[in-house]
Amino acid sequence: xxYCSTCGHPVEQRIPEGxxxxxYVCVSCETxxxxxxxxxxxxxxVWEGKILLCKRAIEPRYGYWTLxxxxxxxAETTIEAAxxxxxxxxxxxxxxxxxxxIIDVPHINQVHMFYRATLIEGRFxxxxxxxxxRLFAVxxxxxxxxxxxxxxxxxxxxxxxxxTENYQVxxxxxxxxxxARGKA
Ligand SMILES: [Zn+2]
Numbered sequence: 221x222x223y224c225s226t227c228g229h230p231v232e233q234r235i236p237e238g239x240x241x242x243x244y245v246c247v248s249c250e251t252x253x254x255x256x257x258x259x260x261x262x263x264x265x266v267w268e269g270k271i272l273l274c275k276r277a278i279e280p281r282y283g284y285w286t287l288x289x290x291x292x293x294x295a296e297t298t299i300e301a302a303x304x305x306x307x308x309x310x311x312x313x314x315x316x317x318x319x320x321x322i323i324d325v326p327h328i329n330q331v332h333m334f335y336r337a338t339l340i341e342g343r344f345x346x347x348x349x350x351x352x353x354r355l356f357a358v359x360x361x362x363x364x365x366x367x368x369x370x371x372x373x374x375x376x377x378x379x380x381x382x383x384t385e386n387y388q389v390x391x392x393x394x395x396x397x398x399x400a401r402g403k404a
Pocket of ligand 1: 225226228229246249250251
């Protein structure tokens, strides 16, 4: 952040009085611009034992397969966000059954939440952000072409719970890989 979104003057980094972290503070109007983690909400859409994945038509990870998910918008609930992203990316209406995974990704300031869902009447398509959507049998999941670590982790957990049909809520975190730690 370089400029104040309130008045347009430059911001500087400093610790405001009573705080203990550096914040962006406007040099002119003194507005403190807090930055906090963002929530990504999505679904694991299932139909007749298969899982719906979308092939991304946008960067990052163009051409890789993902669960439908995206940034939560203001004024919606996480379930509404998950359903909306599923509608936008997979042109699919879903019944949402419950929370499945919450994955903290602290090094990029994100929290990913996935809900278990069933496609209504098995209908889906490819939204503007998807090249195509496809139902994958468990043994056909394209593990080498999965878009993001949170999607991979959620799929791994889901396949595990599928075996017993005993679905838990999984709280996980994904931290920067060891190999990348020294570089940042
Ligand atoms: Zn300002």
